[in-house]
Amino acid sequence: MKIMVAGPVGVGKTSLIYALKKINSAARKTQAIAFIGDAIDTPGEYAQIPRFYSALMVTSLEAEVVLLLSDAADPAVTLPPNFAGMFARPIVGVVTKIDLPCADPAKAESRLRQAGVTAEVFPVSTLSGEGIDALYQFLKERRCDL
Ligand SMILES: Nc1nc2c(ncn2[C@@H]2O[C@H](COP(=O)(O)OP(=O)(O)OP(=O)(O)O)[C@@H](O)[C@H]2O)c(=O)[nH]1
Numbered sequence: 116m117k118i119m120v121a122g123p124v125g126v127g128k129t130s131l132i133y134a135l136k137k138i139n140s141a142a143r144k145t146q147a148i149a150f151i152g153d154a155i156d157t158p159g160e161y162a163q164i165p166r167f168y169s170a171l172m173v174t175s176l177e178a179e180v181v182l183l184l185s186d187a188a189d190p191a192v193t194l195p196p197n198f199a200g201m202f203a204r205p206i207v208g209v210v211t212k213i214d215l216p217c218a219d220p221a222k223a224e225s226r227l228r229q230a231g232v233t234a235e236v237f238p239v240s241t242l243s244g245e246g247i248d249a250l251y252q253f254l255k256e257r258r259c260d261l
Pocket residue numbers: 122123124125126127128129130131142143144145146157158159160211212213214215239240241242243
């Protein structure tokens with residue numbers, strides 16, 4: 116099963132794919148939709164600029180699960196209400212950067228809920244590794260290829 120990651124610029128999408136795949140490399144800005152093995156990485160602009168939404172929607176059909184990310188340390192709301200509803204795929208929420216001192220994971224989760232995430236939300240840090248195993252196990256149980 117394939118995953119796709121989506122969410123605002125700099126939220127940590129590429130870093131999360133690297134962490135799940137145990138790729139020891141620093142993420143660089145994602146310029147275009149890219150496959151990292153089976154996982155689909157998307158540029159943050161695609162989640163923030165409405166004219167890119169259709170590309171995100173079509174690409175999500177290649178995946179079986181969409182991970183929608185929200186930054187625990189960024190208070191700005193950047194996803195529109197019910198953004199998750201555009202994907203005809205199960206959505207899993209991920210709150211990123213929980214290691215940062217200013218992180219507010221509960222607020223980030225509520226932003227995901229406002230964006231229409233109704234199922235699981237996993238708090239993670241790719242820096243400390245916290246939460247990565249739990250998300251990895253969850254995806255494996257769903258038979259996602261990682
Ligand atoms: N402290 C901390 N920093 C993180 C974490 N995850 C990612 N970052 C940092 O956040 C920045 C952006 O990470 P990326 O993985 O490139 O973010 P992205 O969502 O792929 O960004 P775009 O490709 O521009 O859409 C990088 O400097 C990462 O090192 C985390 O869990 N904790």
